[in-house]
Amino acid sequence: MIKTAQDMKSYKKKIRQALGDSFLRSALDEFNTAYRKNRPSVYKDIDFNILRDAIAENKDSLIPFLEILFEEFKLNAQKAGAIVHRAKDARQANEIIARIAKENKVKKIIKSKSMTAEETFLNDYLEKQGFMVTETDLGEWIIQLKHEGPSHMVMPAIHLSRYQVGELFEKQTDSKVDSENIDKLVKVARHELRPRFLEADMGITGANFAIADSGTLGMVTNEGNMRLTTTLPRVHVALVGFDKLVSDLGSALNILKLLPRNATGQAITSYVTWIKGANQSLNNPSGKKEMHVVFLDNGRLSLSRDPVFYTSLRCIRCGACANVCPIYSKVGGHRYGHVYIGAIGLILTLFFHGKDNDRAIVRNCINCQACKEVCPVAIDLPHLIKKTYARVIKEEGKTPVKNFFLAKVMKNRKLFHFILKSAYLAQQPLSKGKPMIRHLPYFLEKDHGFRSLPAIAKTPLRDLWQTISPKLETPSLRIALFAGCAMDFIYPSHGKDLLKLLKKANIQVDFPLDQTCCGLPAMMAAEEKTAKAIAVQNIQAFEAEQYDYILTLCASCASHLTHNYEKIFMEAQEPGMDFKLFTDKIIDFSSFMDKVYKFSQTDQNINKKVTYHAPCHLCRGLHVTEEPRALIQKAGYIYTPSRDEDVCCGFGGSYSVDFPEISSEILKKKLDNIEASGADILVTDCPGCVMQLKGGLDKRQSPVKVLHLVELLAKKK
């Protein structure tokens, strides 16, 4: 039985347990790396982006018409002898299926894998009604024997080692099993399950497609158990979510091009089966199968009408959002979903299984955008997770303390900046005047001591500006600097380095003093009103029409100021706010130095190896990948790639404070890869990542030096 943590305290306890599971940790870490490494070869023959957008568009065109598609499916399937039902919720679906079983005098039931049946907890219900239910998908059978829910949507037993599986099989078969040999374990399942197929009266399956214009079900599988489940018993029941309806075969075939590739890296699975109506069944006196299709609503139809969340119905259950998630790879599926696992699970849980089950898990997103990038139906998962969190807070009816604080302080720039400046004085006993805080007070050290923290600067960049700002007579360009909190209050020296560089190119830089935090921390806390108020303040502070560019050295700010500002104002649907003028002028440091500044190749070679960390919001948020690496080389350094350069560093702003135990584990893998590269210097172009990586390497007393790209470039020329 699935027990998902319903409060942060018990959630943290489960997370700590998972982090201590050495098999889980190494298996999922390896999987995360292998999946991403294998991906380019999987997509070498087809264009992922084009197909993804086409499928998303097709799905969007169908979602408003699911009920019409259902009627069309029903009509066509009935012509071929199927009986089509509709269930408004999980309970009704289970009741319908139990009734079909009773009416057909069924005793033994076999099942092939169905996430929809997991959603309704069908097995539990049927077993309580006295039916004997056997899962036949290998992974599902394993977790059935272990009385657990799936920990991955495609590989339900990925959290278990061969030895754990062997133990379960020994108990089941009452004989010795060679756990070392996975082939032999698989043959145990073949041998044990074959008689169950032959004895069963009823087979239950899910489906990947319900094709309306012919009344056909499409099923995408590998093991062959689904084929046996739909062939040997005399009754077949398919439980299908309304979201699986597509208009025609062509739509299904398009999805079929992406689903196996994205899920398991296969061009197609071993079996794809198209079943229409009541087929031949020689153990039924009628000679025909008793065929039922049960369509499950369970909140889907109301989701289809939701202006924000309807896109979650595009999901084709490939599981890739878990495969690439740095958090999933640390904590595993049972801590990263309820029934549905991964990023989509954090969203769907609220709608299918209620706020109690989503309350804790929905907070566990670091917003690294890895899931969004691989989603085969272009669901903006990180954004929807925050939207889900906002809805959970709303349904709970009480504001979390953090949100109360964010709303109070961040909307008021002067108060916010006063607090930051006061922090300089407050930290003195810890920093002792040094730039790093290496030890925290005892009660914080245990969880948060995995990295040294940067000290708040004595004088923020905004207060230095009057004395250091350039006043050029005839500048070649006028740009405004969006400093972001980190550069302004922690790394004002990055601002000085920037000025050094820009002066040489005769570029005038202004610092509009009314600018404040970009608002991303508020958005991450689902504090939507505050995020919007801050956006308005910034847009008003900049008077963008005066400038050629608005430059920021923070990748997270850059991504938030463009994409999220657009979302904020588009969703608000308020005319009058000319945000485009502002967002269009935002540029990140690497793009600026490469495309506008045209940083040229130095003729001096510096005999130092430099590796790079790609900030999430730069490489995935803004799709800037080549520029920073090219700039490192142009500056005369030897660029030395490290493994998983584009994987999150574990910072995620306040994420690293809320989930320090996970943040530190993500950081650990990152630092191991960096040190293994043999580089002398690590460069990145986001002050948040600088903070995390510098803090981590400092704590390790590593000789690798961490620099923001601006520091590296300012050193030369």
Next chain:
Amino acid sequence: MRPRDKTIFYREHRMEKNNLIQIMTEKAVAVGTIVHEISSVSNALQYAVDLNKEKHLKTMACPGLDSEDRDRLLDLCKSSGMDLLEEPLRNNASSLDTSLTWIDFGIADTGTLMLASDSEEIRIATMLAKIHIAMLPVSKIRLNTGSIEADLNDILKKDSASYTAFITGPSRTADIERVLAIGVHGPVELHLLLIKDMQP
């Protein structure tokens, strides 16, 4: 059409056909299918019996073969001491070793076999056997799923029930430690015999 054009058309057609066989073979082999080009149905029957003999297997089934081919296979089985199982195969489900069936289309792009499996005999034969030997006339190879979409739709749009399978390689799983294992529930081996001299 002028004779010259006809020649060109013929050449292109030939090239295309050879190319399709090549793609089909490569892709099918890549997913673990054992592929052979065979010159006639008789040779395919002989291949099946030889394979069974080599593997020390005892029984065969051949649903969907015409009676003439079935009789030839029966003779071959008898002379090799094997049983050609009677239908309904459901009654012999536990003792079925090897099945020999026709395939309706090959999908070259993914090395996939498309098989109309409305008949329960075909389904049982291709699901429960340890080895599935599939015969495909080379003229029935198509490039990709797009090129069989119309044919499949013709089947699905009929008002009658249907069960159509795409089969790509033997049964597989990676559910334990993501390690690939073959033959978890379905056939452990899939053999594809591309038959050259068949007319469409």
